Amino acid sequence: MAPFSILMATKTTKKPAATKPSSAKASAGKEKKVTTSKSKPEKKTAKGTADKPVKTKGAAKKAEAEAPVPSEEKQEVISQYQVKEGDTGSPEVQVALLTKRVEKLVLHLKGNPADNHSRRGLLGIVSKRRRLLNYLEKKDVKRYKGIAQKLGLGK
Numbered sequence: 001m002a003p004f005s006i007l008m009a010t011k012t013t014k015k016p017a018a019t020k021p022s023s024a025k026a027s028a029g030k031e032k033k034v035t036t037s038k039s040k041p042e043k044k045t046a047k048g049t050a051d052k053p054v055k056t057k058g059a060a061k062k063a064e065a066e067a068p069v070p071s072e073e074k075q076e077v078i079s080q081y082q083v084k085e086g087d088t089g090s091p092e093v094q095v096a097l098l099t100k101r102v103e104k105l106v107l108h109l110k111g112n113p114a115d116n117h118s119r120r121g122l123l124g125i126v127s128k129r130r131r132l133l134n135y136l137e138k139k140d141v142k143r144y145k146g147i148a149q150k151l152g153l154g155k
Contacts, residue, residue, distance in 0.1 A: 073100070081147070091136045092147045098129040099151050 070078065074097065078088055081096040105122040109115060133153070137144040148154060 081150070091132050091139075092143065095129055095132050095136070095147055095153075096151060098125055098132070099153070101125050102129065 077096050077100055078093055081090075081092045082088070083090045083092060087093060102122065102125055105118060105125065108118060109122065112118070133144065133148065136147065
């Protein structure tokens with residue numbers, strides 16, 4: 001029975017199969033070594049978890065309150081295309097801001113034609129603008145035509 005237990009122990013520890021021991025005492029000694037190494041499981045910890053500071057809810061609220069003020073150029077676009085006072089998230093404002101970003105990137109790409117990372121970013125911005133315009137067209141055709149005409153956009 002001793003040789004069978006050695007084979008089982010070597011399978012579970014993924015060690016190469018040992019040759020048959022000449023006496024039962026040698027097999028008992030090997031068996032104890034395998035079981036003692038198995039009995040102490042190692043604790044697994046994520047890398048760097050002890051070094052990271054824990055954020056509290058109060059810190060998140062402070063970060064929210066200190067939102068950066070938009071640039072003057074961005075504020076001009078917002079004030080020009082806003083639907084009502086204090087509006088910064090309407091589709092019209094978003095499309096206008098994206099159009100300004102597209103114009104800037106197009107100028108950049110004319111001077112740097114090999115900048116494929118910026119080209120990919122431009123495609124993402126154009127796609128987002130197109131999705132917003134599609135939404136606005138479904139929701140209110142009059143508003144869609146107004147913003148498309150103001151910005152010089154067309155399908």
